[in-house]
Amino acid sequence: MYKRPQRLPQSVLERPQLNLHKQGRMERWSHRLAAFLSRPFRSSLSSYKRFLRPIHRESIRLESLTEAEIDSYIAELRSELFKQGITNRLLVRSFALVREVAGRTLGMKHFDSQLLGGLAMFHGNIAEMHTGEGKTLTATLSAATAAFAGVPVHVVTVNDYLTARDAEEMAPVYERLGLSVGVIVHGLSPQERREIYAKDVVYCTNKELVFDYLKDSIVLEDKQHKLHLHAERLKGNQQILEGLMLRGLHFAIVDEADSVLLDEARTPLIISGPEIEQEEQREVYQQAMDIAQELEAETHYLVNQRERRIEYTEDGEARVLQLTDGLGPFWVGRVRCLELVFQALTALHLFIRDKHYLIKDDKVMIVDEHTGRVMEDRTWERGLHQLIEIKERCELSNPRETLARISFQNFFRFYHHLGGMTGTAKEVMPELWQVYGLPVVNIPTNKPSRRKKLGVSISPTEHEKWQKVAEGVRHLHSQGRPVLVGTHSVAASEHLSERLLKLGIEHQLLNAKQDQSEADIVARAGEPGCVTIATNMAGRGTDIKLSVDVEASGGLHVILTELHEASRIDRQLEGRCARQGDQGSFEVILSLEDTILSEAFSDLLKRFFAWPVPSALRTRLLSILMRRAQKQLEADHARMRAELLKQDERQREILSFTSSKI
Ligand SMILES: Nc1ncnc2c1ncn2[C@@H]1O[C@H](COP(=O)(O)OP(=O)(O)OP(=O)(O)O)[C@@H](O)[C@H]1O
Incomplete structure (x- = not known):
């Protein structure tokens, strides 16, 4: 049943609702300028740093409490948050409590960097925390605080594996805090979904969430406004309300925010009817x-x-x-x-x-x-x-008939309150602000990074590239170091797998065809000498835990074999190694025949490759060209997203017109 949530304080809720697509060029530029000028005020880290000392003071007090005393602390805090809303004083107490409980249940107390990340996302920002800094644990601070105040929370991420893993790993914290937690993954029935969405904190993927929303909107037809819902309730029409799965869109914490809010926002989500x-x-x-x-x-x-x-x-x-x-x-x-x-x-x-x-x-x-x-x-x-x-x-x-459609952009803008986190947001800061009104706050790392970047090498043909990759893998494998090779497609991962088989190198393959034992594959990927070939499936979010001897031998080595359509995606793959101050190294092995390059500069590149210049200079210049090609592609995709949003809004206007009954 649809319940009105306890609202967050107004200051937290105030986010400008920008709609660039009804504006002219001048207005767009003025918004960009305003976004730039207002950033230091809205996303200043120092305003969150002042919370650290009081949180630590409260943490020290909590350390000495017995389990029974923690129970009473939770009950008292919940009731105050429910009555007063989220004031700064209660925010400090709640963060300190979640930190203490995480320490007791998981053996991990939030670092200062995580407290800052939690504060930033709670205040409606995207917290840019480097890969491996522990965003999964960070999310518990904001999610539990909002849930204490009675606000239904959705923690949204990109795939079923990460959703289930994050919820399972963090469940002990929520359960100890007396909060219920649920996971929405593919294959659940509407009744199961309804029960899960009724929980305090729900972990879900962006796609499942949006499809459930679309299904609810089909049930509601033209009664989607909250006044309509109140009217239905007053009329005693429980049937329509009980048919809904979601409890409304209140507070969403979006993990891998650049992927969910931007990369995936190029395709609208559509619910189809029965087959025609x-x-x-x-x-x-x-x-x-x-x-x-x-x-x-x-x-x-x-x-x-x-x-x-x-x-x-x-x-x-x-x-x-x-x-x-x-x-x-x-x-x-x-x-x-x-x-x-x-x-x-x-x-x-x-x-x-x-x-x-x-x-x-x-x-x-x-x-x-x-x-x-x-x-x-x-x-x-x-x-x-x-x-x-x-x-x-x-x-x-x-073919099927289209019953309902929405873009991710429009969907996420419906939330009362939105925050997020990712390791890679700096390139897309203006778009996150323009489309969602979300500023980005860069959070410093807990420990300095020890990642060794071994640079880029470019071969003239694909054949030579794969040879180089296979040689590199053989060398590292013989030294007992684990290696993760990222490929762009299933076909490329299979091609490399065949080569390694011929060389007698044992390895594991993670791609869309072999996704049954994903958790096992990731669990073994950090063992000595383990070679893992993976498509984008392991490019984001996966946490490869290193065995003790591996850390001593130099950590995980990651090889990128083709540039992705955005440098952020490459940096995500890079972020699989050297996490939390561990050792690790990263290398890029490309070829002139890779799609991104051959399409952009095919003739120019081939002629350039034949020039008699020192190879280091040639590689440097080629890398610059590649990044340019990638930047061009990023700009094209940003344009496509803006176009989709425009279309979505146009369609909405048409639909609202056609659905009005005389
Ligand atoms: N406070 C903490 N104390 C000890 N270990 C921690 C702490 N926070 C996180 N970790 C560990 O750090 C590792 C990385 O965590 P996690 O996968 O959540 O990082 P992430 O920021 O989400 O990474 P990615 O950007 O790749 O998604 C995990 O193994 C986790 O157990």
């Missing part, structure tokens, strides 16, 4: 595929792999219309003909097997590009899924 049985569609899709195969690249269409874009040429449009002429009743109307053949071209040229999707049990399964995981039960829209099925000769599924 349309026998004649099969023939139409096959015809579209045949026509697409008949068209010639460069003459009829242009493919830009880097931006993942296809365009018709003038000749191409004319050819499509010519080829579709007289094909049947579906093929009337220029826009429809061009769109379906366009989707077929997209299926043929932009979607690659074992990178964007897998074939499992004769079905096309989408691989999430950001997390490297298979997204069960998800399909692409507007015939694209069916066209990929035709391309791969799989059994054709029926």
Whole structure:
């Protein structure tokens, strides 16, 4: 049942609601300027540092309390927070209590850096804490404090593995504090979800959460405003309220915030209805595929792999219309003909097997590009899924009708209060502020980093790159050091795996095809001589614990084998080693044939590579070019996100207009 939560104090709730997409260029720039000027006030670390001393004073007092005295302290604090809301005095007491309980239950007391991170996210910021600084433990401070005050809390992260792991590891803290904690993962029934969302603190993935929200919005139809909900309750219409899963959107702590709030925000989330049985569609899709195969690249269409874009040429449009002429009743109307053949071209040229999707049990399964995981039960829209099925000769599924859709941007802006954390936010600070009104606070590390960066090496061909990677792995493996190799796609991970097998190097593979024993693979990855090849699945959030002898031999070595579409994602992989002041090293091995490079500067690079310049200088210059290509891609993606938000808002306006009843 929908319950109004105990609200956070107004000062905490006041976040500017910016909506850039209804503004002109001048306004946008003035907001950017305002964001820049207001940053020092809104995100100053010093304002949080002043809380440290009182928290430590209170911590010392708590250390001497018996378990029974801690129980009474919890009861008293809860009741005060519930009655008074979250004042600074109670915030200090709550943080000190959570710290003390974490020490007693997990043997880990929050470091000062974690207290600062907790304070920053509690006050509606993104806490930028370096990789491995212990964000999982940090989140307990804000989550428990808000939950004590009666505010339902969602701790949101990017995948089921991290959600379940974080909730399980932190459960003893919440349970000792008398708070209930639940986990939402794929495959739960609506009733199970309803029960879990009723708990004080809920760990969930962004996708599960948004889909549950969309399902609730279908139940509510046009009664989504809170006044409507109150009216329904007054009318005694419990049925509609009891049909909801969520208790509203109150306080969300977003872990891996740059990934959840930005990287994933390029694709809207859509709820589909039942399948539409349309026998004649099969023939139409096959015809579209045949026509697409008949068209010639460069003459009829242009493919830009880097931006993942296809365009018709003038000749191409004319050819499509010519080829579709007289094909049947579906093929009337220029826009429809061009769109379906366009989707077929997209299926043929932009979607690659074992990178964007897998074939499992004769079905096309989408691989999430950001997390490297298979997204069960998800399909692409507007015939694209069916066209990929035709391309791969799989059994054709029926298209589905769209019932509800939303972008991540619009969804997260619905929360009363939003905070987050990540290891990599500095590049996207302006976007986080513009879209969500979230300032970034950089939190210093607890201990200085001991990560050794071994630089970049670039081979002319992919073949030579993989040879170099395999040689490097063999060398480190023989020294008994664990190695983690990050690859861009399932296909690349399998290719390297075959090479290592030929060299007789034992290793473990973590990709979308082999995700059954993820926790076991991660648990072994820090053992002496253990070699792990992983796609993006291990790129974020995974905590590889090192065995004692490994720390002495130099720690975990990480190899990046292809640049990702954002330097933040590369830094996340780098962050798997040398965590919490441990030893560790990081190396980048690339080739001129990597997609990001070959698309951006193919001819220039090849000529440049042949120049007779010292190899160190050449590598340096090539690295600069690569980062430029990456920056360009980041800018393209930011534009796509802005475009999606604009579309989403336009659609919302249209929908609200069409849903009004006269
Ligand atoms: N206060 C603490 N005392 C001792 N160990 C800690 C403390 N906080 C965290 N750790 C340890 O630090 C390691 C890293 O923690 P965690 O995985 O939460 O980091 P993270 O910041 O989320 O990393 P990433 O950015 O990669 O997601 C874990 O092994 C955890 O047990």
